[in-house]
Amino acid sequence: MSEQDAKRESKNFIQQAIDADLASGRYSGVLTRFPPEPNGYLHIGHAKSICLNFGLAKEYGGSCNLRFDDTNPTKEETEYVDSIMEDIRWLGFEWDSLHYASDYFEQLYQWAEKLIAQGHAYVCDLTAEQTREYRGTLTEPGRNSPFRDRTAEENLDLFRQMRAGEFPDGSRSLRAKIDMASPNMNLRDPVMYRILRATHHRTGDDWCIYPTYDWTHGQSDSLEGITFSICTLEFENHRPLYDWYCQKLGIHHPRQIEFAKLKLTTLLMGKRHMLRMVKEGYVDGWDDPRMPTICGYRRRGYTPESIRRFCAEAGIAKFNSTIDIIRLENAVREHLNAVAPRRMAVLDPIKLTITNWPEGKVEMTEAVNNPEEPAAGKRKVPLSGHLLIEQDDFREEAPRKFFRLKKGGAVRLRAGYIVDCHDVVKDDQGNVVEILCTYDPETRSGQDTSGRKVKGTIHWVSAEHAVRVDVRLYDRLFTVENPGAPEEGKTFVDYLNPDSLKVISGFVEPALAEASVGERVQFERLGYYVVDRDSTEDRRVFNRIVSLRDTWGKMEAKGKAN
Numbered sequence: 001m002s003e004q005d006a007k008r009e010s011k012n013f014i015q016q017a018i019d020a021d022l023a024s025g026r027y028s029g030v031l032t033r034f035p036p037e038p039n040g041y042l043h044i045g046h047a048k049s050i051c052l053n054f055g056l057a058k059e060y061g062g063s064c065n066l067r068f069d070d071t072n073p074t075k076e077e078t079e080y081v082d083s084i085m086e087d088i089r090w091l092g093f094e095w096d097s098l099h100y101a102s103d104y105f106e107q108l109y110q111w112a113e114k115l116i117a118q119g120h121a122y123v124c125d126l127t128a129e130q131t132r133e134y135r136g137t138l139t140e141p142g143r144n145s146p147f148r149d150r151t152a153e154e155n156l157d158l159f160r161q162m163r164a165g166e167f168p169d170g171s172r173s174l175r176a177k178i179d180m181a182s183p184n185m186n187l188r189d190p191v192m193y194r195i196l197r198a199t200h201h202r203t204g205d206d207w208c209i210y211p212t213y214d215w216t217h218g219q220s221d222s223l224e225g226i227t228f229s230i231c232t233l234e235f236e237n238h239r240p241l242y243d244w245y246c247q248k249l250g251i252h253h254p255r256q257i258e259f260a261k262l263k264l265t266t267l268l269m270g271k272r273h274m275l276r277m278v279k280e281g282y283v284d285g286w287d288d289p290r291m292p293t294i295c296g297y298r299r300r301g302y303t304p305e306s307i308r309r310f311c312a313e314a315g316i317a318k319f320n321s322t323i324d325i326i327r328l329e330n331a332v333r334e335h336l337n338a339v340a341p342r343r344m345a346v347l348d349p350i351k352l353t354i355t356n357w358p359e360g361k362v363e364m365t366e367a368v369n370n371p372e373e374p375a376a377g378k379r380k381v382p383l384s385g386h387l388l389i390e391q392d393d394f395r396e397e398a399p400r401k402f403f404r405l406k407k408g409g410a411v412r413l414r415a416g417y418i419v420d421c422h423d424v425v426k427d428d429q430g431n432v433v434e435i436l437c438t439y440d441p442e443t444r445s446g447q448d449t450s451g452r453k454v455k456g457t458i459h460w461v462s463a464e465h466a467v468r469v470d471v472r473l474y475d476r477l478f479t480v481e482n483p484g485a486p487e488e489g490k491t492f493v494d495y496l497n498p499d500s501l502k503v504i505s506g507f508v509e510p511a512l513a514e515a516s517v518g519e520r521v522q523f524e525r526l527g528y529y530v531v532d533r534d535s536t537e538d539r540r541v542f543n544r545i546v547s548l549r550d551t552w553g554k555m556e557a558k559g560k561a562n
Contacts, residue, residue, distance in 0.1 A: 005340035010323040012316040027227040030062030038080035040271045041293045048262035051311040054093040066095035073200040087294040123158040133431040142180035142188045183553040218242040222252045259316040265481040290477040301530025301545035344459040345523040347506040349388040351434040357385030367415035386463040393458045403456035411456040418443040
């Protein structure tokens with residue numbers, strides 16, 4: 001195989017189609033667009049489309065527009081417009097040109113009149129329910145509307161009266177005249193305009209008729225000179241209609257290419273479901289760190305680099321499939337492992353007292369900020385004779401392969417000394433409440449002259465220097481892989497994970513006392529965390545981004561084995 005053939009095979013089917021159209025002269029360049037409807041917040045599935053459209057434009061030296069398909073005034077708000085812009089920029093992209101479908105309302109109206117004059121569109125008096133009945137089914141052809149044979153002159157007059165507001169809402173519609181017997185339901189005289197008195201977020205009350213998405217989308221693409229209209233697979237059956245409108249109008253005709261949506265296990269990304277979760281209080285708003293929204297992932301502490309990398313690795317396919325959420329979690333783990341500074345935190349503390357430590361002595365140890373990045377240097381961490389360690393790092397009686405601290409055993413304190421446990425203090429119920437150790441002065445990290453070797457190293461914080469923080473331990477919102485396909489008699493609510501959020505108090509080293517909102521760190525041996533916006537000067541709030549390892553996958557595998 002030649003090098004050129006190998007490069008061709010390594011490209012996805014969209015890139016191959018673009019290469020073919022550029023080579024044939026069908027188009028002279030690449031102009032794509034990302035066209036969200038501003039009726040909600042973007043989710044992780046949109047990230048794939050954003051990365052694809054902006055990525056293709058960059059790869060081919062072209063441009064990518066942002067266009068808001070704002071044709072439904074009852075559901076669209078400026079709040080969503082602003083959030084979408086923020087999400088795109090946070091992901092690392094900038095549009096070359098900003099547009100709104102509402103920019104084209106007048107041109108769309110004029111083109112609708114042109115189709116009427118050509119005999120390709122008519123005003124229909126059927127109600128919405130009657131229109132659905134006349135449409136037929138997948139196995140039965142539709143029936144022609146009794147108003148289908150109106151003259152062009154009558155249709156033009158009625159359409160102008162629709163625009164002038166002379167008819168009640170929903171009493172008439174403008175429909176394309178195509179084929180009521182078509183096997184493609186989208187070609188059975190689709191609605192182009194409906195009468196709707198609603199205030200639009202940009203045009204106000206200028207219009208009382210609004211174009212449908214199918215009528216608006218292709219013509220907006222054409223007006224902007226889009227060459228490749230990249231859509232998700234559900235629009236594949238709409239493509240013949242997209243083409244029909246462009247052909248009948250004789251306007252610039254972009255090429256529509258469909259790709260599979262991004263679907264991940266345990267996520268529910270439908271706007272209807274997400275809206276219910278927000279309104280009924282299952283989550284704390286659209287940017288709740290458990291939500292699959294881009295703003296939710298941003299608040300959770302995910303990085304734009306990790307999401308872009310995940311989208312690239314997920315690839316572009318022609319067929320729908322579901323990707324394991326672990327791949328997204330691993331993407332953020334890999335990126336944060338490379339860039340996140342290390343800090344010590346204890347979330348489930350137990351006292352450790354070094355009995356031979358000089359009274360009142362505080363020693364400044366040097367801890368590595370990031371072993372993956374030597375240039376990150378080191379930081380000073382205070383070490384005293386009274387420490388806090390994790391409960392899980394101690395066992396009074398431990399199994400043979402327990403390499404952390406146990407009674408009669410030894411362990412190294414991260415960036416500190418080797419300590420030997422010689423006794424414990426218990427409460428009235430027999431629970432260990434304090435661990436008593438001695439330290440070996442010859443074993444200081446980086447200066448060890450003792451020759452001693454221990455298998456375990458644990459993290460700690462100095463009790464008198466520790467900073468108390470609130471920690472939100474976020475986990476997956478649902479307990480099943482596909483909450484959108486509930487068993488009979490159930491809804492997705494029945495699969496909500498009761499442990500998706502736990503709030504605890506923890507203790508961190510002094511370096512985090514003034515950590516800024518959005519700052520990401522690795523709590524050594526625990527996971528990756530980010531400072532939440534709810535933090536105050538007196539109390540920092542940390543969100544768990546992701547654990548160090550895929551503990552969920554291990555739990556699930558263990559459950560299946562049992």
